[in-house]
Structure formats: structure tokens, C-alpha cells
Amino acid sequence: MKIGMLTGGGDCPGLNAVIRAVVRKGTFHYEDEFVGFMEGWRGLLEDKAMPLDLETVGGILPRGGTILRTSRTNPAKRPEGLQRCVENLKKYGCDALIAIGGDDTLSVAQKLFQNGVQVVGVPKTIDNDLAGTDFTFGFDTAVNVATGAIDRVHTTAEAHNRVIVVEVMGRDSGWIAIYSGVAGGADVILIPEVPFDIDKVAELIRQRHARGRYFSIVVAAEGAKFATTSEGSLVLQDLGKDEFGHERLGGIGNLLAREIEKRTGFETRSVVLGHIQRGGSPSSFDRVLATRYGLGAIDMVHRKEWGHMAALRGNKIVSVPLAEAIASNRKVDPELIEVANGILDKLVKDNEPAMKR
Numbered sequence: 370m371k372i373g374m375l376t377g378g379g380d381c382p383g384l385n386a387v388i389r390a391v392v393r394k395g396t397f398h399y400e401d402e403f404v405g406f407m408e409g410w411r412g413l414l415e416d417k418a419m420p421l422d423l424e425t426v427g428g429i430l431p432r433g434g435t436i437l438r439t440s441r442t443n444p445a446k447r448p449e450g451l452q453r454c455v456e457n458l459k460k461y462g463c464d465a466l467i468a469i470g471g472d473d474t475l476s477v478a479q480k481l482f483q484n485g486v487q488v489v490g491v492p493k494t495i496d497n498d499l500a501g502t503d504f505t506f507g508f509d510t511a512v513n514v515a516t517g518a519i520d521r522v523h524t525t526a527e528a529h530n531r532v533i534v535v536e537v538m539g540r541d542s543g544w545i546a547i548y549s550g551v552a553g554g555a556d557v558i559l560i561p562e563v564p565f566d567i568d569k570v571a572e573l574i575r576q577r578h579a580r581g582r583y584f585s586i587v588v589a590a591e592g593a594k595f596a597t598t599s600e601g602s603l604v605l606q607d608l609g610k611d612e613f614g615h616e617r618l619g620g621i622g623n624l625l626a627r628e629i630e631k632r633t634g635f636e637t638r639s640v641v642l643g644h645i646q647r648g649g650s651p652s653s654f655d656r657v658l659a660t661r662y663g664l665g666a667i668d669m670v671h672r673k674e675w676g677h678m679a680a681l682r683g684n685k686i687v688s689v690p691l692a693e694a695i696a697s698n699r700k701v702d703p704e705l706i707e708v709a710n711g712i713l714d715k716l717v718k719d720n721e722p723a724m725k726r
């Protein structure tokens with residue numbers, strides 16, 4: 370078979386591992402040929418392609434980013450966009466397409482599937498917010514980076530008697546915040562799923578310091594929300610929307626630091642981890658998971674499971690409908706919030722932020 374492949378949306382450690390696994394199994398086991406469409410859906414729209422073979426995927430397993438590059442281009446927002454994608458697939462003689470991406474990329478894959486394209490998806494995002502799968506690849510690496518940063522911030526906060534707020538990514542889900550916050554022993558963890566009251570956050574920090582501690586670490590997801598409306602519900606960078614309608618998040622760390630210092634009188638700093646969480650080499654876990662997803666996807670192509678995505682359920686790679694994956698964002702599991710609560714002083718209930726470890 371001739372198979373097209375693309376990576377869309379924000380990049381993510383492990384993308385190259387998926388590409389490599391697909392090409393190796395497709396070549397060795399199925400005698401497939403491949404073409405890479407570059408820069409996400411833009412490549413398919415604007416006819417930007419590159420060869421993909423054993424040579425081009427050599428040595429890419431540990432590399433971050435994606436050799437196919439990526440973009441947030443949305444063909445459904447361009448004149449005749451979907452039709453142009455279909456035509457370009459025909460032009461390259463592609464029998465099938467493997468789209469590696471998050472909910473945005475896979476929503477376009479679903480539209481193309483509905484337009485008759487033989488497409489299979491692979492779930493990617495550091496945010497781990499895609500429905501239909503237990504874990505997306507890239508998440509483990511992002512959590513490791515954030516946990517390492519929290520460990521480092523601990524020693525400097527302790528040395529200076531400071532409060533330090535660490536802002537992590539995650540869009541509308543708190544997966545990175547809660548995993549890295551628990552792993553890094555944060556004193557307060559703020560996630561979008563549990564809106565917080567800034568006065569209560571300040572009070573928790575004051576109480577902790579009254580017990581003799583002289584520093585605190587707050588981990589805040591970029592999408593964490595104030596329960597009260599005075600400071601606004603979501604902190605945005607006010608830089609407009611991408612082609613899928615997403616606002617650019619960010620800035621909550623600085624805002625929190627200011628408000629905590631104002632309310633407690635404790636010197637407070639903030640650190641925004643930003644794209645450091647997305648760059649660089651994938652963890653061993655992500656290399657293996659991404660490889661398994663790649664192998665799952667090429668097998669699904671040969672089983673003709675069109676309109677489906679490779680997914681992790683338990684410890685098995687299975688096939689789920691794309692429609693299921695894009696239906697909703699996956700929020701942090703309540704059971705995981707209980708884990709955070711278990712090691713913190715108080716339950717994280719609505720309007721009640723997490724407390725000291």
C-alpha cells in the first residue's frame with residue numbers, strides 16, 4: 370500500500386518514534402511505501418511532501434520535535450480545504466493516511482473519513498486530554514520535565530524563604546499539574562477541574578507557614594480558574610485564537626504570585642515552564658508507547674479500520690472510533706484528585722484548593 374503520514378498541532382516528544390515505527394513495520398512486514406506530508410494539514414493542503422523510508426527515519430527515535438514538522442492549520446477553515454486534501458492524497462497515489470495528533474488534528478481526520486478518505490489516527494498530546502485512550506504519548510516526558518523543575522524550585526524556595534508558583538501547560542485539563550504536583554510534592558495544586566478561591570490559597574499558605582514551614586510550592590495549570598469572578602475566570606494572553614478557535618493560555622503563574630504576595634506578605638516568585646515541557650528527547654516510557662501506537666496504527670491500516678484511532682486501554686493497544694476520541698476533552702480523573710487530596714491537608718472540593726503535602 371502507499372500510505373501518507375502527517376503530524377499536526379503542538380509538537381510532542383515521541384512523534385518521531387511513531388513515524389519510525391510505522392515506516393519500519395510497514396516496510397519490513399507489509400512492503401508498504403510512504404509519503405510524509407509536511408507541517409500538519411498544511412502539507413496536504415498546499416502539496417508539501419517529503420519521502421519517508423528506512424533512510425529518512427534512521428536515528429530519529431530519541432529526537433524531540435517531528436521530522437515532518439507541524440502546524441495548527443485547519444483545512445476546514447480554508448476554501449475547498451477538505452477537497453484539496455482529498456485531491457492531493459489522490460495525486461500522491463495514497464491508499465491511506467495516518468494522522469498523528471490531538472483532538473484538533475483528529476477532528477479533521479474524522480471529517481476526511483466522512484469524505485471517503487481511508488484514515489487512521491494516533492493520539493498525541495503532552496496534555497493527556499484526549500478521550501478514548503488512557504494515556505497519550507508525550508505526557509510522561511512533560512511530567513518528568515515539570516517534576517524536575519519543581520524539585521529544583523524547591524531548593525531555591527527553601528533557601529530564600531519564598532513561595533514559588535510553577536505554571537505548567539495542559540490547556541483545559543490539569544493532568545500535567547496534578548501528576549507533576551504530586552510527584553514533586555507541591556503544597557498547593559491548582560487545576561481547571563477545581564476552580565480555586567485565591568483568598569483560601571493565601572490562607573492555606575499562611576497556615577502552613579504558621580506551622581513552622583518557611584517556604585511553599587504552588588503548581589498551577591495554565592488553565593486553572595478562579596472560582597470568584599473579580600480576577601476573571603481564565604487567564605488568557607489576549608493574543609487571538611488559532612485556526613481551531615483556541616485562545617492562547619498563560620500568565621496565571623505571574624498573577625497568582627502577585628496575589629499571594631499581596632495577601633500573605635511572603636515574598637513570592639513565579640516560573641513558567643512553557644515549551645520546555647514539549648521540547649527535547651522523549652522519556653523511555655514515551656518512546657515505547659509511541660512505538661506501540663505506531664505499530665498499532667499500521668496494523669489498523671492493514672485491517673482496514675478506517676475512521677479509528679490506536680488507543681491504550683489498560684496495557685493493551687486497541688482501536689477506537691475517532692468520533693469517540695474527539696467527542697470531549699478528557700478531564701483529570703476524580704480518583705487522581707483523591708490521590709492529591711490524600712497527601713494534602715484538606716480535600717480538594719469545589720472552591721477549596723489543595724493544601725500542604
Ligand code: F6P
Nearest residue numbers: 379494495496538539540618647
Ligand atoms: O496542546 C499542547 C499545548 O502545549 C498546550 O498545553 C498549550 O496550551 C498549547 O499547546 C501551546 O500552544 P503553542 O505551541 O501554539 O504556543
